[in-house]
Amino acid sequence: MPYDDIFAKAEQAFARYKKLPATARAHLLRTIADEIDNLGDELLQTAHRESHLPLTRLTGERGRTVNQLRLFASLVEEGTWLEATIDTALPDRTPIPRPDLRRMLIPLGPVVVFGASNFPLAFSTAGGDTASALAAGCPVVYKEHPAHPQTSQLVYAAIKSALQECELPEGIFQHVRGGKEVGKQLVEHPQARAVAFTGSYQGGKALFDLACRRVAPIPVYAEMGSVNPIFVLPEKAVGNGEQLAAQAAQSVLLGVGQFCTCPGLIFYPAAEATPAFLETFAQKLRDTPAEKMLHETICRNYYHHLKGLHAQEGVDLILSPAEDILSGGAALAKTTLQQWLQNPALQEEIFGPYALVVTYEEVTELQQVAKKLQGQLTCTLWGTSHELQASSELVDLIREKCGRLLFSGVPTGVEVSHAMTHGGPFPATTDSRSTSVGTYAIKRFARPVTFQSAPQELLPEELKDENPLGMWRTINGQLSKDSL
Incomplete structure (x- = not known):
């Protein structure tokens, strides 16, 4: 042989x-x-x-x-x-x-x-x-x-x-x-x-x-890899739109989005998805000049997958970059929870500086999301202390879908330590x-x-x-x- x-x-x-x-x-x-x-x-x-x-x-x-x-x-x-x-x-x-x-x-x-x-x-x-x-x-x-x-x-x-x-x-x-x-x-x-x-x-x-x-x-x-969703709870979102948008955008942009822990999916309360959040998110992405990606194949695949995702029904473009042979411009899109639940393609990872904001009406709907969600390397839950204490059922559902569960901060940045898990249920890995x-x-x-x-x-x-x-x-x- x-x-x-x-x-x-x-x-x-x-x-x-x-x-x-x-x-x-x-x-x-x-x-x-x-x-x-x-x-x-x-x-x-x-x-x-x-x-x-x-x-x-x-x-x-x-x-x-x-x-x-x-x-x-x-x-x-x-x-x-x-x-x-x-x-x-x-x-x-x-x-x-x-x-x-x-x-x-x-x-x-x-x-x-x-x-x-x-x-x-x-x-x-x-x-x-x-x-x-x-x-x-x-x-x-x-x-x-x-x-x-x-x-x-x-x-x-x-x-x-x-x-x-x-x-x-x-x-x-x-x-x-x-x-x-x-x-x-x-x-x-x-x-x-x-x-x-x-x-x-x-x-x-x-x-x-x-x-x-x-x-x-x-x-x-x-x-x-995975899409590493961030779940933003309603109380946390009130009055914090700009700060949360800036935090998420910074994580999406890190390494031109070429981390397997890039947060490519943000679940956000519809009532708080105001210009303070969405426009700040887009502006933070827009203000950062497009940087070279690792190589042409990754860059070409990035724009190819963007085109396919943005052709999906119910997906609205907020920020769409001009295609480049090597540089990856940031992109942002928005859809509703119902569209996301009905379309498995919206769970697919796009390897690059991209995020999809999914708006929901009631916090109880996030349990539907957790049940529908594929295996992830990370899941992040942003909420006030009161919200987090009241979300034990949601936490339990999300825990079953990831290898690392965050309650503050962003998933990019993986500490090399005794307690770290960088893995998760399929399709994030082949062995959870x-x-x-x-x-x-x-x-x-x-x-x-x-x-x-x-x-x-x-x-x-x-x-x-x-x-x-x-x-x-x-x-x-x-x-x-x-x-x-």
């Missing part, structure tokens, strides 16, 4: 890498971070040239990239993520004795990671998917995104340098170039154990379907139990295994009686660092 040599190297590397102590794996992650920092301005200038993203944005993205590598290093050293669990034997239990049972998470094996177009650093070569897979003990076969190949090559060189410095095999991270057919072959290869993807619904769903058709299906963790941001992302690339009545010398260090690593474990249902 194609790429047999690459996966053979990955499997050979896995045999060693999975047995490394946590300290050695953490050292690799920190060394990769250091090597990326050492690339200096060359990395930023290259990414700027290929993606059109401003240097300030790329500087922050580089910081996010290296910081999440270091965060995963600390997680691996601490060890709790492994969920080491021991149920000691109960030989005298009747009617059936209990054997000694010890469980922990172990790495899956070689993981195929696809780079994202909109984050040339943080969701690409050494981004969150790579960092979490390496942290779990899995070799990575990385499929470069064609939008920023030189940036990817620079980061790849940094990773190779880190592997050499740590005296580890090159099969732990391998870099592949090519188009859709290459991606297909990587996913179909029998030695691939999991797939991570950030991108469009069409791309993510295609990879998921390929993986499901394999003789041995494998998990695909595809983050495919996962996240692609934060330390919980490591769980995607591990599986549980239980050792029953195992001799001490055959147990992993994490499960031995004396607890040589001094880590937290669950022993007979109680968290403990004690030895047995």
Whole structure:
């Protein structure tokens, strides 16, 4: 099969890498971070040239990239993520004795990671998917995104340098170039154990379907974006139209709307959808000059989808940009709740600086919306303290449709932390139990295994009686660092 040599190297590397102590794996992650920092301005200038993203944005993205590598290093050293669990034997239990049972998470094996177009650093070569897979003990076969190949090559060189410095095999991270057919072959290869993807619904769903058709299906963790609705409650809207419009517009414009958490759908009370709100919203969008999008294909798709959505019945244009080959002008449209409920096309994501305002009459109607809403990465609820306290039923309905529920602020800006969830029900992702941001992302690339009545010398260090690593474990249902 194609790429047999690459996966053979990955499997050979896995045999060693999975047995490394946590300290050695953490050292690799920190060394990769250091090597990326050492690339200096060359990395930023290259990414700027290929993606059109401003240097300030790329500087922050580089910081996010290296910081999440270091965060995963600390997680691996601490060890709790492994969920080491021991149920000691109960030989005298009747009617059936209990054997000694010890469980922990172990790495899956070689993981195929696809780079994202909109984050040339943080969701690409050494981004969150790579960092979490390496942290779990899995070799990575990385499929470069064609939008920023030189940036990817620079980061790849940094990773190779880190592997050499740590005296580890090159099969732990391998870099592949090519188009859709290459991606297909990587996913179909029998030695691939999991797939991570950030991108469009069409791309993510295609990879998921390929993986499901394999003789041995494998998990695909595809983050495919969403419209990230903001629900504005009536009391909150009274007298706050201009401020709310400005806040929403700023989020829509961030990164030329090319964030998967861009709020492209705003539910707003009809009685308060006055010029103070709608005109301010449009003016804030209009006042910001159109900026270059990531590449021509994204820009072309943006205007194509705008035309299709604005042709829908009951959609009124408030702000419509002039089409450009590379720059994405902001757009704003308005419709009613009834039109939105009747037309599934109005739930489709438009990747760019666009928002659709949907006006509703009664706050109780928002429960209909929540029931009709597709899976989202985020949902945001803006209300007064009184409104929020009285909206428990609505909150419960919305919670079922998203991975992150906000009660203030805007969804753009995803903190890399222990508590973050960047995922959600389908079609936002292919697995609502996962996240692609934060330390919980490591769980995607591990599986549980239980050792029953195992001799001490055959147990992993994490499960031995004396607890040589001094880590937290669950022993007979109680968290403990004690030895047995």
